[in-house]
Amino acid sequence: MLKNSPIQKINFKDRDIYIKRDDLLHKDFSGNKARKFHYFLENDFPEIDTIVSYGSNQSNAMYSLSVLAKLKKWNFKYFTNHIPSFLKEHPNGNYKYALKNNMELIVDLNFDKANYQKKENELFIDEGGAISKASFGLQILAEEINTWKNKNNIKYLKIFLPSGTGTTALFLQKFTNDEVITCPCVGDREYLMKQFKELEPNLKTYPRILETTKKYHFGKLYLENFEIWKKLKNATDIEFDLLYDPIGWNILLKNLDKFLETDILYIHQGGLIGNKTMLPRYERKFDS
């Protein structure tokens, strides 16, 4: 049901860059979360009727799991430790659309995945979709890229994408011979390496990690992030997400001189529903 997403060439800052438009994978089920959960869409699980997961109240993974549950006709239980009263009264973004898909939200300050007693009818998904089954969909993504590369006689390619848990970058690297380059948007290089090794302790090559000198706090607002997002939108007409992509693009652009001899493919990982809450926050802070 997920078909090959298009690859588009843009020119930005005098450089041609290819964009893998995974934001266009499917009307409701898109981005890297659709790739990570593709396995569950494709296979039958007669014993399962409920997805259980946990994390923040505006998580992209939460929304995508609500879509998966709907497509599979399963229930979806999601634990979070806090809902601000304003959000509760004025639902928005991933929270709003996950509730529309019948997510059952459980606010539990003490939720601890280590103590959760999973029942037989439940499929338990780690925060952010950091799961080994994500490899299924990411192998398909790697194969789509490879087919495109061969068809277009592209010899040297670098694949770039910003990371949260690092799951997407890790499994892409596992299934491609091209170098996968990423940057941490949550935590630092050490956190990302630890994530990689937890999922794949013995991989021959891990993704290459580029870092900024500046520490970004996940979900906080930074002027340079808003500015690059607007520039990209004006120059390419592509809307990127506001949490990960601005960090990714700023780091990629700073390092372009390292990739003069190769083509670059940037993976658009979706997440645009999150912009419905992030963009008004940015506009209030910087556009007034």
Ligand SMILES: *Cc1c(COP(=O)(O)O)cnc(C)c1O
């Ligand atoms: C979840 C997400 C990421 C991070 O993916 P990981 O596999 O956790 O590294 C990056 N970009 C967007 C838009 C996302 O929704």
